[in-house]
Amino acid sequence: MGLEKLNSLYREVILDHSDHPHHKHALPDATHKITLKNPTCGDVINLDIQLSDDDKISDIGFTGEGCTISQSSASMMTDAVMGKSKDQALHMAKTFSDMVMGKQHPQADLDELQDAAILSNIMTFPARIKCATLAWWALQRALLKDDSTEDEEKGAI
Amino acid sequence: MGLEKLNSLYREVILDHSDHPHHKHALPDATHKITLKNPTCGDVINLDIQLSDDDKISDIGFTGEGCTISQSSASMMTDAVMGKSKDQALHMAKTFSDMVMGKQHPQADLDELQDAAILSNIMTFPARIKCATLAWWALQRALLKDDSTEDEEKGAI
């Protein structure tokens, strides 16, 4: 097996996150909820965000199903944005989607992503980019949409 | 110019027929009338046939417009079938369309076609086969159809 290349995608930290995902639980009373599906592979994420009065992410949780990449990306995303302001979180989502498309970013932006920055490798696996971005897109849509729930079919990426 | 090849198609007799077509006139009171158009090139033939009580072609005439091949073919066809019985004429039409598709025929059948037999050369000009057969198709349809006039658009070949 081209083990090095496989290892470069499935780094220990990624496999750890997918084996033991963080914040993988629902927040029934969250202020922001969204369900997003990737029609290509059937991956689904339900993302619940608790925004405090001063627009900080005071709690976050996700449920759903998907591949190693999408599950670990969701886990790393929740770690990274916990406690951040809405604007910061949106900025991070932008950084992430730019990063996986191969665009350059200041190191500070990448550091902010914490473990999630490790997914920059996904660039070399174009077919898997959508897996990595699903959680971040869900974050973005949840924070930007007007009504607090969204029809899941419409939320397809 | 590949003059020999052009001459082999446009033989003197063909050009004579198209310059001075025989039976090129309408028979207003004919027993069988048909109008046929070739949508590919816009050629049109109006064929009028007078069938006697004993099913013989007692008179025939055509009008219309078309290329050298279709006009001379119509002229040669009218010469050939004049005075023939309906069945004989249909047999000749079959011989003609077989001939231009390259099928073998007894010499007697070909002789019966008179000048029209000269169009066997058309085989080597596949794009022009329809020009040569238009008049013979009109003959066939006129003799076989039930009602004595046919909608010209339906009569397209």
Place this chain on the structure above:
Amino acid sequence: MDSTLNKIDQDFPILDQEVNDEHLVYLDNAATAQRPNQVVNALTHFYQTDNANVHRGVHTLAERATADYEAARRKVQAFINAPEPEEVIFTKGCTDGLNLVASTYGEANIKAGDEIVISIMEHHSNLIPWQQLALKKHATLKYIHLTDDGELDMEEAARLITDKTKIVAVAHASNVMGTVNPVKQLAALAHQHGAVFVGDGAQSVPHMKVDVQDLDVDFYAFSGHKMMGPTGIGILYGKRELLEAMPPYQYGGEMIGFVHQFESTWAELPYKFEAGTQNIAGAVGLGAAVDYLNNIGMDRVQAHEKEIVNYLLPKLEALDGITVYGPQEPAKHTGVIAFNLENLHPHDVATALDMEGVAVRAGHHCAQPLMEYLGLTATARASFYLYNTLADADRLLEALQATKEFFNHGSRETK
């Protein structure tokens, strides 16, 4: 193993390459096949000697191009044993052909309250056209489901197909489960009730002898690219009397009789359904693919794939933690095999296999209702063709073993 077939890989230079430093094993044939040199050369030859627009043209190139194009139609006609060349219509592909039938025959013949019967294993291309037609016409869409062994439930079919049924549309072979459906029986059932039968031949024509007269199907659609022909060309076979009664699908050049400012008449078959410049080179290439398959013989193609499945399927089923969908008996299986590894998402499996040079597909395979019915979101799928070998089957098995070890922390820990 049929030794002649083992030598044909020299006709497929694309197979002789390294992918991720491993020799390529291409097992995504149900998505698209590879083209032999003979097909590529036919395209090149056409473009470099005969290329012109067909019909209407008086000049020599146009005559040659027309002859090439019509010769390809007659090759396909003979290949599927269609009664007449006029019943063989060139399309863009299987999807185009099925949409054509739904939009013309369906549009003209389906009324509110009518029923359309399809199967739960249909590819989206033989599902959504009927679903949307039913929605538009207030007709009822009914699904034939599966037996426990992944075969079509013919008892249910016999119950569902009634005098209310106007169209029955089923795939000849499943693109997910490798099931071959009893199309002849289904067509007979449909005819008993005055319905027409539409066969989706995308996964059958490339892999077995198909005789549309013996099957007595009314319409039958398939794609060139899955049978080693070029992309962008396909075939719709239809019975003459049905095609003649149908309105045209698209309007434009070549499909007309007379065009006036405010009305038009249509050309004879097959041109009525071939509006505009067709994929002429594509047709010629498809003709070359038919020649290639005929040279080998469809019986040998099928026997070759059967041999691979006979070898592979039991070994695959014996893998720890694998689920193979569809019929478990090799004899009932085409060269299409869908499976999942326990606790592993098929996308991860496909990526890992790709690292081993083994190309398989992962996803819903354009059969979401089937996935939903099976309680799945996705599967991996390996699909074989005549240039694949038992060695390719072994490579798949080894790569699956390595994948399992990698994700089960085997390789991860030795890192």
Place this chain on the structure above:
Amino acid sequence: MDSTLNKIDQDFPILDQEVNDEHLVYLDNAATAQRPNQVVNALTHFYQTDNANVHRGVHTLAERATADYEAARRKVQAFINAPEPEEVIFTKGCTDGLNLVASTYGEANIKAGDEIVISIMEHHSNLIPWQQLALKKHATLKYIHLTDDGELDMEEAARLITDKTKIVAVAHASNVMGTVNPVKQLAALAHQHGAVFVGDGAQSVPHMKVDVQDLDVDFYAFSGHKMMGPTGIGILYGKRELLEAMPPYQYGGEMIGFVHQFESTWAELPYKFEAGTQNIAGAVGLGAAVDYLNNIGMDRVQAHEKEIVNYLLPKLEALDGITVYGPQEPAKHTGVIAFNLENLHPHDVATALDMEGVAVRAGHHCAQPLMEYLGLTATARASFYLYNTLADADRLLEALQATKEFFNHGSRETK
């Protein structure tokens, strides 16, 4: 003469052949162009290295094929200056694209009493779809006619296009008369009245710089095979907001979001309009054709054709007993020239020219209403492209002279 352009015929081996013992002069480019080696090689390369089905595929070949396919889309986008790649839809050809618009936008937006305005010089592919839509919807179809010089009567256009008009559909360049129509002005007129403008670019995109944003067209369709790309591929450009509001055209694989048994949702642009496996290799080949044209530069292509027309048209018009249709001034003419010789049917002319190795077309050129309007049944047509030369123009003139002599009993008597 542009000397670089004179050397390009080495890219077109098909042109280096004898037809009826004469060196071929191919003047049927309005029907279809020839393909340079670069395009044929792109097809061969794709089939022999990257071929796979696009999207959804996780394996390396599928990734490469997807990248090739999407790169081709972006090449076309840049070539016609479309704002976004999602507005560039791959079709089977120009006819397919125009039918798509009529069947989706037209179907959804035309009501009884609405008006559709086209021109009398339209090709059947940009005429019958609107004629049949009007018949089906009880809308009114109106024709813009011509000035004495074979140009569109823009005063009539201004009268015909009113607030009742919902669609205006006109060819950018005529495939019979060589007229270039003021598409930008027509689009503006349409927009003033709230109508959309559909441009038929089949005879313009291959021959001149086309900028869909500058023209401000709402839809614009053209074919790959007339611009040296493969057969079976074409482009429909559409403005995003219009495309997004439209229902899909065909249903099947790739164009879906979610498919349930009784309902479905659609994919984002452009995939919503690309159902089933597309002509992937065709798209790649079209991308290579765009590269080839860009390498030369559309300005030079146009200048080259202008030079031939400037040279040929006066000489042609000076022939005894010839009628040239369309604009008589070279400056107003594309490289498409329709004509008739007195007392000679164009089919006989085309056959005679073919004997001289000169390939022209004869017939109604899929423009029967134009023929009827001009009082003709058919014409001969010579059409030039970038590989044609002044020497080709001379060969045409000589062959016409010989044809006249032959049929005027010159050659016949010396026989």
